[in-house]
Amino acid sequence: MQSSLLPHMLHGCDYNPDQWLDRPDILEEDIQYMKKAGINCVSLGIFAWAALEPEEGVYTFGWLGEIIENLHQNGIVTFLATPSGARPVWMAKKYPEVLRTGSDLVRGEMGDRHNHCYTSPVYREKVYAVNKKLAETFGSHPAVKLWHLSNEYGGECFCPLCVAAFRRWLETKYQTVNAVNDAWWTRFWSHTYTDWSQIDPPLTRGEHCTQGLKLDWMRFVTAQTVDFMTWEKKAVRDGGSSLPVTANFMGFYDGLNYSKFAPLLDVVSWDSYPSWHSDAETDAGVAVHTAASHDLMRSILPDKPWLLMESTPSCTNWQPVSKVKRPGMHMLSSMQAVAHGSDSVQYFQWRKSRGSCEKFHGAVVSHDRRSDTRVFGDVAGLGKRLASLDALIGSVPRPQAAVLYDRENDWAIKGSAGPRNAGMGYQETVVRHYQALWQMGIGCDLPDMEADLSRYAFIAAPMLYMQRAGIAEKLRRFVENGGVLVGTCFSGLVDENDLCFLSDAPNGLVDVFGVRAEEFSGLYDNEFNHTIWSDRCYAMSSIIELVRPEGASVLAAFENDFYRGEPSLTVNHYGKGKAYYIAGGAGLPLLSDLYAQLADELNLPRALDAELPEGVTAQTRMKGDRTFVVAQNYQQYPARIHLHTPIRDLETGEEVSLLELSPYGVRVLEK
Ligand code: GLA
Ligand code: ZN
Numbered sequence: 001m002q003s004s005l006l007p008h009m010l011h012g013c014d015y016n017p018d019q020w021l022d023r024p025d026i027l028e029e030d031i032q033y034m035k036k037a038g039i040n041c042v043s044l045g046i047f048a049w050a051a052l053e054p055e056e057g058v059y060t061f062g063w064l065g066e067i068i069e070n071l072h073q074n075g076i077v078t079f080l081a082t083p084s085g086a087r088p089v090w091m092a093k094k095y096p097e098v099l100r101t102g103s104d105l106v107r108g109e110m111g112d113r114h115n116h117c118y119t120s121p122v123y124r125e126k127v128y129a130v131n132k133k134l135a136e137t138f139g140s141h142p143a144v145k146l147w148h149l150s151n152e153y154g155g156e157c158f159c160p161l162c163v164a165a166f167r168r169w170l171e172t173k174y175q176t177v178n179a180v181n182d183a184w185w186t187r188f189w190s191h192t193y194t195d196w197s198q199i200d201p202p203l204t205r206g207e208h209c210t211q212g213l214k215l216d217w218m219r220f221v222t223a224q225t226v227d228f229m230t231w232e233k234k235a236v237r238d239g240g241s242s243l244p245v246t247a248n249f250m251g252f253y254d255g256l257n258y259s260k261f262a263p264l265l266d267v268v269s270w271d272s273y274p275s276w277h278s279d280a281e282t283d284a285g286v287a288v289h290t291a292a293s294h295d296l297m298r299s300i301l302p303d304k305p306w307l308l309m310e311s312t313p314s315c316t317n318w319q320p321v322s323k324v325k326r327p328g329m330h331m332l333s334s335m336q337a338v339a340h341g342s343d344s345v346q347y348f349q350w351r352k353s354r355g356s357c358e359k360f361h362g363a364v365v366s367h368d369r370r371s372d373t374r375v376f377g378d379v380a381g382l383g384k385r386l387a388s389l390d391a392l393i394g395s396v397p398r399p400q401a402a403v404l405y406d407r408e409n410d411w412a413i414k415g416s417a418g419p420r421n422a423g424m425g426y427q428e429t430v431v432r433h434y435q436a437l438w439q440m441g442i443g444c445d446l447p448d449m450e451a452d453l454s455r456y457a458f459i460a461a462p463m464l465y466m467q468r469a470g471i472a473e474k475l476r477r478f479v480e481n482g483g484v485l486v487g488t489c490f491s492g493l494v495d496e497n498d499l500c501f502l503s504d505a506p507n508g509l510v511d512v513f514g515v516r517a518e519e520f521s522g523l524y525d526n527e528f529n530h531t532i533w534s535d536r537c538y539a540m541s542s543i544i545e546l547v548r549p550e551g552a553s554v555l556a557a558f559e560n561d562f563y564r565g566e567p568s569l570t571v572n573h574y575g576k577g578k579a580y581y582i583a584g585g586a587g588l589p590l591l592s593d594l595y596a597q598l599a600d601e602l603n604l605p606r607a608l609d610a611e612l613p614e615g616v617t618a619q620t621r622m623k624g625d626r627t628f629v630v631a632q633n634y635q636q637y638p639a640r641i642h643l644h645t646p647i648r649d650l651e652t653g654e655e656v657s658l659l660e661l662s663p664y665g666v667r668v669l670e671k
Helices: 024-037 060-075 088-095 121-138 158-176 177-184 211-238 258-264 282-299 331-337 372-386 406-414 428-440 473-481 588-602
Strands: 010-013 041-045 077-081 144-150 267-272 304-312 341-346 401-403 458-461 483-488 516-523 528-533 538-550 553-557 569-575 577-582 584-586 616-623 627-634 639-647 654-661 665-671
Touching: 010 372, 024 372, 041 060, 041 177, 041 341, 060 077, 060 121, 077 121, 121 211, 121 372, 144 331, 144 458, 144 483, 158 177, 158 211, 177 211, 211 406, 258 341, 267 282, 282 331, 282 428, 282 616, 331 341, 331 372, 331 616, 331 627, 341 372, 341 553, 401 428, 406 428, 428 588, 458 473, 458 588, 473 569, 483 584, 483 588, 516 569, 516 588, 528 588, 538 588, 584 588, 627 639, 627 654
Parallel strands: 010 041, 010 341, 041 077, 077 144, 267 304, 304 341, 401 458, 458 483, 483 577
Antiparallel strands: 516 538, 528 538, 528 553, 538 584, 553 569, 569 577, 616 627, 627 665, 639 654, 639 665
16 A cells, blocks of 8 residues: 555544534534544545535535645544435435335335435436545645545445346346346246346345345346446546545445455455444454454455554444443454554544434544543543554555455355255354464455465365355365365355256365265254364364265264264365365364464464463564564453563563563564
8 A cells, every 4th residue: 555645553533524514613622632632534524415515516615625624734634535325315305216226116215324326327427526526626635645435335226227237237247038047047936037127136025036146136236336436436536536545344244245346446444343342242252253354354455454444432322232342442452453454543433423323322522522531531542552553554464374255155155045044154154264263363364266365375265155266276276286275064066156066066176175075964053963083072063064085084073973983074185285174064172273283284373472362362464574463362351471482562662471461451562
């Protein structure tokens, strides 16, 4: 990047002064408090369309110019948003086509946000005009550093314009209606189409059994959103601005395949709102899921730092129960993002709104307008710490391990009636494989099937149900060249259209794994099988497979049921590498033991040369010949870690061989 959006770590927030334009005292206070909190960047204008264009074609940018300039005078840079995340009322009333239509074919009325049609020519024209004008007006202001395109792109529209666009998209992809029938296996239940005009998206009261249709619809929604973002970007370019662009994403959000946005992005950014202190999960458990989300987002552009565009300094107001962060958690969770490669910590939002639906969402400044609150103190404390960590700017994790996670595979697994309609747990499985590495302090990417996999030494590819074009060949080459691959049950079963392969499973990889899978079966939620490996007994759950060795060595077998004695864990040497196959849903204990052994064999770099206690992890960021380590303790009690190789505390300069972490403590170190 672009890491040098600023020569400093960024500490910022969504700033919505358009809600306060009649309160100069508040605007004045904002600047004073921002300086006090160590804020050096703000995202401006995110939902400000009504203030920017109060009437059609009448642009009132004066206030924005004053705010940008005032921030600039006070050393704060601007990420300028395009306002397309919410439209003004006049537009919805005058041009109803900009409003989104649901899968029940009912068009929404004016209200809420993120609910416009991405196809509507009127919406696109209005967005283009305001974006271009913003770029012309502010694109070369010295304090404007980045375009924040829209806000959290997402959702789908079923209006006639979108349906027509979907049919055109299908026509381009398949050329003939018969090719669609073949790809979607429509002869089943006589769903054969004879004309493009008969193809509807998956409507509430319509087609749900044609899996190929559902997948293509989700691909179309992604393509249409990418196209919309391309259009937004073109508008700012046509307005003369060549500034880098980002769009704030949502981690494991399942409505879009984010990797398709990669070519449009200069920098990845995302909004992270973990449910810390939940009753269903320990903080360490929440930390694992959050870490995986950071790495998933980072993996969109794996060689670049990214930005934590939004987080809350205290609580949300939309979780079932919204809890404030306990003392220490703000520092820890913010530094977690930094540990995984973020060059920023930013908040939603700077100041709590007085009214409407987010008035109780945590913000840096609350309704009491004080700067001596606990939350403000936490934020200012982090600001101070970030200001001393400029050495980290531009460094990246560069892991040698990966857990393959593929959005289209996720859609396909969720949409397929199969062995466990009670939940296949693909994401949970991916995160469990990830956790086995995380708890050792081994960095990990989460690439999808389109990514370059040759850069890794170790790849876990659990539940690779769908094989997108070329993946079997890629994995074969990976193992051939010396990589270690772990595959699991429910892999290599269907192609991109969800058509089952008429071959042994896992398709195209039987000789690589040295096994073929003959049957799979679901297990009830509280049902387990067991397997014994290296004298330890492990539970296996969710789904099991009956596999036949075709050259692999059997390392362990199932203990229970009629298939007792059949392989549960196998390994096969192939080319210069090897491929493990786990024939059932493996829990964390088995994955932990297996991956610890493989990590040693492969010499996968651990952030700290030590055994890490439960709830403690560390991540690495590298730049040139410098290696930084961020150690984190997600327990509410202290941790003491004996390091086999001492390390230097970057912040104190002290040489450390007994690493002490306070409850929720975090330390930044350099190797
Ligand atoms: C999202 C949005 C913000 C705000 C926050 C609240 O991330 O982008 O505008 O609504 O959620 O958590
Ligand atoms: Zn539409």
